[in-house]
Amino acid sequence: MEAEPKAGFRALKITDRVYWVGAIDWGLRDFHGYLTKRGTTYNAFLVLAEPITLVDTVKAAHVDEMMARIASVIDPSQIKCIVSNHAEMDHTGALPQVVARLRPEMVVASTMGAKALQQHFHWHQPVRAVKDGERLSLGDTGLRFVETRMLHWPDSMFAFLEDEGVLFSNDAFGMHLASSERFVDEIEPGVIREEAATYYANILMPFSGLVTKLVERLPGLGLDVRLIAPDHGPLWRHEPLQVVQWYAQWAAQPFTRKAVVAYDTMWQSTEKMARAVADGLQGGGARAVVMPLAGSHRSNVAAELLEAGALLVGSPTMNGEVYPRMADLLTYLRGLKPRNLIGAAFGSYGWGGEAVRHLQQILEEMKVEIAAEAVRVQYVPDDEALARCRELGGRVAARLQELAAR
Numbered sequence: 001m002e003a004e005p006k007a008g009f010r011a012l013k014i015t016d017r018v019y020w021v022g023a024i025d026w027g028l029r030d031f032h033g034y035l036t037k038r039g040t041t042y043n044a045f046l047v048l049a050e051p052i053t054l055v056d057t058v059k060a061a062h063v064d065e066m067m068a069r070i071a072s073v074i075d076p077s078q079i080k081c082i083v084s085n086h087a088e089m090d091h092t093g094a095l096p097q098v099v100a101r102l103r104p105e106m107v108v109a110s111t112m113g114a115k116a117l118q119q120h121f122h123w124h125q126p127v128r129a130v131k132d133g134e135r136l137s138l139g140d141t142g143l144r145f146v147e148t149r150m151l152h153w154p155d156s157m158f159a160f161l162e163d164e165g166v167l168f169s170n171d172a173f174g175m176h177l178a179s180s181e182r183f184v185d186e187i188e189p190g191v192i193r194e195e196a197a198t199y200y201a202n203i204l205m206p207f208s209g210l211v212t213k214l215v216e217r218l219p220g221l222g223l224d225v226r227l228i229a230p231d232h233g234p235l236w237r238h239e240p241l242q243v244v245q246w247y248a249q250w251a252a253q254p255f256t257r258k259a260v261v262a263y264d265t266m267w268q269s270t271e272k273m274a275r276a277v278a279d280g281l282q283g284g285g286a287r288a289v290v291m292p293l294a295g296s297h298r299s300n301v302a303a304e305l306l307e308a309g310a311l312l313v314g315s316p317t318m319n320g321e322v323y324p325r326m327a328d329l330l331t332y333l334r335g336l337k338p339r340n341l342i343g344a345a346f347g348s349y350g351w352g353g354e355a356v357r358h359l360q361q362i363l364e365e366m367k368v369e370i371a372a373e374a375v376r377v378q379y380v381p382d383d384e385a386l387a388r389c390r391e392l393g394g395r396v397a398a399r400l401q402e403l404a405a406r
């Protein structure tokens, strides 16, 4: 494959034998429904061993950038082995082109990954399937593979480079963050924590049970992890296991005193109710985060929910249904399967008032414990109706206090 001599893209040496050769997608703002306000990176890694190995590739549109970075270190035709840790297109979109042009001796994937690649690309390219715990010799070092099913797809795996202690963790421990810097310690800590949490909430929250198992399993694998190299965002080189501890906390989703109040409104009646609900929450000692859906993206609500104990939802009734943005949010959140939440529903209506019933039903389907009777108000809430909203907030706060104290 011809490199792009004019592009000026360079590889970055990250250890003695590993180079970052990925791509920076500054302009990405949507990753399957998740608002990626800071863009992302697709990380790929060149390992100078015997054989020379490429770990993961990039989205198809960024293949030239990756090839130019590789060509700044070696002639790309020297790559004889490609490891594909996960078949999703942000890591494999460029793979068919790279394989067709470089003709590596070996493409390696997990057992499910090998099938997924062939199905995905309607390929007849042989793929060597490696099992959980299997080792691939790379001359004076080796890669050990760890299956991480459903983190993020059934085929996902980690590859661990033995002598340098580099854990190529694919989607896990990553974040959607485009930056000039390649390491976590070069970026503002608040941004790192925010983006890592937002990524966990929107990509990995449905698989929290498996995250817990993985975090518990890691110490027993005897991997001396000195650097975690995910496929999105910066790499963890100082105290790399910090992010593993964050994952343990996020996966457990313990009850907290934080309550997310998400609402939409037609003529500001449900908005008035949301404010009164928040007032009641605060009066009861909870921390309220109020999110009007007119200006809050679904993925930001999901991120707030990650470390919350309650979800309260408010919607007007429109044509017998909940407001469209609220329906969007709840469909999205139901799929993310947040755990350990209590909640309540509220809303105003003109004549039918079905939305509040629908909201409560959906909360129940999400296994959210209903902590207070729903409040429905016809037309505009008066002082008595707003007092009921405050009472709803107060009841949720009291229940949160009870649960957080356990």
Ligand code: FEO
Residues within 6 Å of the ligand: 086, 088, 089, 090, 091, 152, 153, 171, 231, 232
């Ligand atoms: Fe970054 Fe599941 O792909």
